[in-house]
Amino acid sequence: MSDRPVLVTGGAGFIGSAVVRHLVARGTPVVNVDSLTYAGHRASVASVEDDPRYTFEHVDVRDAEEVRRLFGQYRPAAVVHLAAESHVDRSIDGPGAFVGTNVIGTYTLLEAARAYWTTLEAADRQAFRFVHVSTDEVYGALGDSGRFTETTAYDPRSPYSASKASADHFVRAWHHTYGLPTLVTNCSNNYGPYQYPEKLIPVVITKALAGEPIPVYGTGDNVRDWLYVEDHVRALCAVLEGGRPGETYAVGGSCERSNLEVVRSICAVLDERRPAGAPHSQLITFVGDRPGHDWRYAIDASKITSELGWRPRESFESGLAKTVDWYLQNESWCAAVTKRGEA
Numbered sequence: 001m002s003d004r005p006v007l008v009t010g011g012a013g014f015i016g017s018a019v020v021r022h023l024v025a026r027g028t029p030v031v032n033v034d035s036l037t038y039a040g041h042r043a044s045v046a047s048v049e050d051d052p053r054y055t056f057e058h059v060d061v062r063d064a065e066e067v068r069r070l071f072g073q074y075r076p077a078a079v080v081h082l083a084a085e086s087h088v089d090r091s092i093d094g095p096g097a098f099v100g101t102n103v104i105g106t107y108t109l110l111e112a113a114r115a116y117w118t119t120l121e122a123a124d125r126q127a128f129r130f131v132h133v134s135t136d137e138v139y140g141a142l143g144d145s146g147r148f149t150e151t152t153a154y155d156p157r158s159p160y161s162a163s164k165a166s167a168d169h170f171v172r173a174w175h176h177t178y179g180l181p182t183l184v185t186n187c188s189n190n191y192g193p194y195q196y197p198e199k200l201i202p203v204v205i206t207k208a209l210a211g212e213p214i215p216v217y218g219t220g221d222n223v224r225d226w227l228y229v230e231d232h233v234r235a236l237c238a239v240l241e242g243g244r245p246g247e248t249y250a251v252g253g254s255c256e257r258s259n260l261e262v263v264r265s266i267c268a269v270l271d272e273r274r275p276a277g278a279p280h281s282q283l284i285t286f287v288g289d290r291p292g293h294d295w296r297y298a299i300d301a302s303k304i305t306s307e308l309g310w311r312p313r314e315s316f317e318s319g320l321a322k323t324v325d326w327y328l329q330n331e332s333w334c335a336a337v338t339k340r341g342e343a
């Protein structure tokens, strides 16, 4: 890639911060654009804060004037767009913010990217990339068999997945209509360090450590396909560097687990690392199900594997052990972000 920076949106969030840390560590200049919602924390990128290749911009992606300024000022080689409202439960309680950031924010970025891209010299125009990071939830829910692929019809069921699906369509339209070199990735559930403790895995770890009831929706039988966050980051880099503009890449760990299996696995790791007298699984408490809770997601990632040579490095067991260890060593990060999120 050129010496121009990659503009990463949402780089103070869970996956975005992992993208930022990875790119800076390998020498790529990065401009991190984040409005620091409850889910965004500069502490998650503290390890690169003093690196001369790293710049933070406290900007909301819905702010068209500011977003235009960023393109003019930094003249990025590429955009990796992760800024989003990302929690399904919050989208059920308040869908407006999801339309605002996920749909209008994406449209705002696309328009600013397009205006900038048309001013580039031919070679830079050809090399420019806009990678839009999306989710497998746009495909709806599966029954007990089958897997999502890049050609599965969209069927979003929650306000979150509907807003992501809408954004995906805009991103593809900007490629087909204007030629902007966009790429879309649809990834399964991520887990790993720096995930805000409202999603399943960090909730279970933090509740178990506090000796509090571990809430499990419904019967705990819903199935998700889990991917360690650093494997997702490597997939995004593969798409950024080798993906074909206009294409979609489905990304997943081929690692299906029911929610209850996930919770039990975490409890077993904690029983070893932090024995509490009684098995942590005794804290499991079944609670009323999420409205419209999708039954099962699973991804067929064979396109990105065959075209770009990507495959996950972590198994669920190795990734989960790393994740639990990170939360055990970073209880102060958890306490600080939770306190800010509740303020």
Ligand code: NAD
Residues within 6 Å of the ligand: 009, 010, 011, 012, 013, 014, 015, 016, 033, 034, 035, 036, 037, 038, 039, 040, 041, 059, 060, 061, 062, 081, 082, 083, 084, 085, 086, 087, 101, 105, 133, 134, 135, 136, 164, 186, 187, 188, 189, 190, 191, 196
């Ligand atoms: P996250 O909620 O942890 O982080 C989102 C980040 O975006 C935060 O830093 C937040 O401050 C920032 N942000 C929110 N609104 C903004 C705005 N208007 N302007 C600028 N910044 C804003 O989310 P995540 O889990 O890291 O997910 C990142 C992306 O990956 C999202 O687009 C999500 O849809 C997608 N994704 C997530 C998963 C997953 O399992 N977490 C799986 C597949 C795809």
